[in-house]
Amino acid sequence: MLYTRILTFVSMIFCVQTILAQSFNVAGKVSDQSTGEPIAGAKVYIPQTGKGALVDANGNFTISNLPPNTYTIVASFIGYKPQEKEFVINNAPVKLNFELTTESYALNEIVVTGTGTEHYLKDAPVQTEVISGKALKEFSGRDIEDVLSGLSSSLAFTPSEMGSGIHINGLKNDYVLVLIDGKRMNTSVGGQNDLSRINMENIQRIEIVKGAASSLYGSDAIGGVINFITKRNKEELSISNSTRMGEHEDIRQSNNFVLGNKYIKSTSSFNLKHTHGWQNTTDEWHRNRLIHNSVTKTVNRSTNYTIGESLLFNPTKHLELMGDISFYEKWTDRPMGIPNWRYSDLYYRNQDYSLGGKYKLPQGHWISFDSSFNRNDYFYDYHTREYTDYHDYEGNRITHYKGDRVLQSSQRRWINNLKAVFYLGEKNTLQTGIEHIWDKLVAPLRLEGNQAIAYSIDYYIQDEWNITDRLNLTAGMRYGHHKDFEHTFSPKISTMYKLGDFNFRATYSHGFKAPTMKELYYHYYATIMSKFKAYYGDSNLKPQRSNYYSVNVEYHKPKFTASVTAYHNRIKDMNSLQSTTTSYEDRMLLVEETMHYVNLAKARTYGMDFTFDITLPYNFRIGGGYSYLDAKAQRTDDESADDYMQYVHMDATSKNNANLKVQWDKKWDGYKLGLTLNGRYQSTRYYTSHGNAKGHQLWRLNSYHGFINNKKFKLDVNAGIDNIFNYVDRTPFGLNRATTSPGRNFYVSLAAKFQIKNF
Template structure:
């Protein structure tokens, strides 16, 4: 706690420096951002009926984060991540991955690795801005939106003609980040091709295994804190403007990722005889039909009908690096032991998702804006080693409606309702009501909403073994109930001159929350106990209830050259779980909770000439201890970062910086929870080159494109 207090004191000092270092009055343009995520319709950020947090293009460019995890944890206090081979364990205001809906341009991200989103699918160099809406949003977005929504909005390459761009970044521990883009815009046709590659050699912060987890006393483990890994992705986006009112698009992508895992010497503890490989693909198509009139300038407020059809595949495989005798399965049933040899690949899961979304937005009399739509989702999972019957499917349909009423100015009310039908869990209504009161530069907002989430195919049907510091047996549960929640949020936002302050409080109660629970070995299926002889059995079960509540505070001061800001998040959680072994109701925590998290930053930007621009930023983030039910708690930490950017003319940019300036390293033994996986002080440098050859856009054409792009999200 002493270190945390020192860090918070330093934060306040930095804010004071930034606030008084520049006396020019320059209205921060961030409040003029157009946002769409909170209501699905276009609003200025300052007038958005639902509290929305925005990470702008200016912030992204100055921070120069290497990944979306780096960006979110570095620029807002509401998030925390734990990196692992199965990707990033995200937590937002006390709830984990499966309760946070991640969108790319308003469409669902699909890359589930054991309940953890593979955020490597997002190219950080192609992000225009990020919109964050906290709290249950199931009325508008359906399942997975109990904790909130993160909408990644990609860059719109609007220049007519040809545009080429390249970003190459190198960092410590063999960190390589490569981005290439090719945009073509000719008349009614436009195309954007994107390539990204990410690689790291990985690192080892400790060679100790958690002694409490095993009979071995191991000090020479070859397990790494972060393993060597490589991934790449190629994507294509095509659009065609049939007429001023009709636009269609098609896009697709392929993605590949490999986690290289070192072999060990201690049986049952750190032996790795296979790497992990992921193969993703996606195809999407859709369009927009604007109703009435043909003025592009009015697209942000015109009636529109949109259709989106998505098909996405995420496959997860073992690639063997040594001869291995492992379980053989037919239709999900163990048959015999089967040998695999170096180079052999074994499918673990192939999860395919089909989404169809039809939506209309219509202007009604008396200052109303009506949104209505239909969603269809079909999940198909093949997992021969992990699902009891080898395959599982699920389908969900939903109808929703939302009305935005501005007649009661200065009071703005938004109300929505979704009717969901799931094949296994029937019908469910989820409402949402939000209100905003405008009093000059003060905005008061309040929200009540319900969330709804059915169990995933994994939670229902999975059974698998995890061999790390002993044998763990994980089981699905076909008796699970659907989860539902009640969310209450209130916020006050005040702007005076260049200073914006926001205080937001929330209370989120999740009933029948699904979590992994350690159960007595005698309660597991007998054939599995005989086969594996596990030291611990964990099963997905419903908690009686779970509560998260807290307060988020954000301060931002911006002038022409200086920006200073910070955010602080207080969180507490409580949950009640029935202990079948002791036959008692116990109060437990939600895994990964930290009571205190904070971020702070000060940036300075200056044009020395028309050919050279310098930007300098200091960023700090800190967290108190993170609590877990088993395997120890994660330590609190402070991490500080220095970033610089150098713009040469319009087409060349150099970024360089130092991460973790004070060289903090968490050396907790393998098998226990970490506060952070950072390897210590690292350096990075990246070069951005941009080439554009095409027609110069007129101001009128730019205005038309900007209006169109705001509505595309």
């Protein structure tokens, strides 16, 4: 009897232990609610047990050894709102899926431009301004220039037939380096960047770093860097279309086709832009007198398109290979008549080819390499006969006829990069690399010998040292050799200190800029601002150098961020166009003024940038910025001027610029409505000749309509009014103007996408 009782008791204990010993797991997937893409690196945890797991590259997670009970589980990731669910484990495993929504917290953006390595924006040692893909969608601008000037108070543009004249904090196009995914965007011989080559629908975000960045990026980065980060398509199959139409036959068309698997991915793209152009005034200041009934247009009729193919191949988990090819053409029609009788239109052709790869080493180290070749050709397309002032080798006058396409310049550039990043423990990230650039300029009748060649090779190194959890010191230097100059040395040092919700940053950087091929060798004639001028390069030019200083204070909370930056930039041996005596030969060609590139001007800029972003109740959000600038340089173009060799306002700069954005959105079942009001103010824009440009402000209203947004289909519509208050600058041609806007105009755009994701 006693034995039976003992046996029963032992059996009961064994059964209880067996029940208690039973355990199960919870598994599932974490993805982005709007895109359906997996959120690799997200954290899933159970507060009651302290157990958790990280989400893998496919979005999957598993938490094991959970005895029967009721639990709360939380999924979270930086930039997303945490999601919490309750579940019960009985006698079987549980499967839960999370779809996280993005959080309105701009400082959670990941940036790479300032240091060349990835950082969250709030942790970036170098101050970086970011324009997100969401902001691009809410703005729905006509082109990249429209978007950048509307969303950043420190950027301004002076558009021309040759491309986009960018200004960052007073320094013009020649001092601003434009990158696409960290690679140089090749410019035309005139130093202009034609940003219309960029497919705006394929941009994930835009990163802007102000001030000299020569230690990482070499020449052309004295004023700053603009880096366009493209989307990394992860779909197995996707087809997308975006069409925007506005007045004046303003059309932007974009198509993408993505096909692939987890090993290889192909992305084919097409981007088209067209405008009929417009004329804001029929008055033109031409050769020192006012002409009425001018045929010159404010913006000429033009059409351009880009087709591209990108391949991404992952043969192993450690190796990534990529290749890109694109072809671009642009036609610009120039009206023929009073007062500029132009016999030709403009035609541009651009080809880009690149190969590259990245190899991941143990402990997170990696090495990357890329090689790219670009050819940029610029032609005159003749629509009538023209007798030129040039002669062939036999002494015969060169004549062009209708239908002739005559090459004006062809710039070929070959760039090679080798880069390595090493994580030396938890405190140091070491980056080093080599960059080689080879340039060839072919320009019949504009260069001695019809062509010129230049090359450079640079070595750089940078260390990011996390001295403590709060203090970071980033220091780098670049040593280079240019074909026409002595060796160059460009150091840079930045520091950041975190104190609660505040970040404090300080930067010193030395900038270096080699003269462009145009400044060194080019010779051409053009009618600029009402005068027929001759321009001459100088092969004896010295490189320009700068010293840049900045301090920044940043405050960040989930619903409020603000940043203030003060800066000072001094430039030595600044290249300037100097008026010189016109030769007898040029006077016979009716040249009114001769301009020569020289190293005379010194320049300095002082300024302050302020940005803020506030999330308010009822789905309202307000953001914007203000930029104050005092930019001056020595005037060197007119020896008879009273202010010759004195500091005067740098051309195309304005002291006060501001932008404001007010945004509201609301989501219903299957439909999302967003309203965005954008405004930009620009004070008087200074010029040393031909008059200052008027101060003005432009406002625009955009409405966003999201009709479908699921894992397979997306359908968005934007409709809006640009230049609500119908401001038009009717300054006569030949004098400086504030804006080329045609006044109030209406637009509508449609974006549709079909996608399948199985990996």
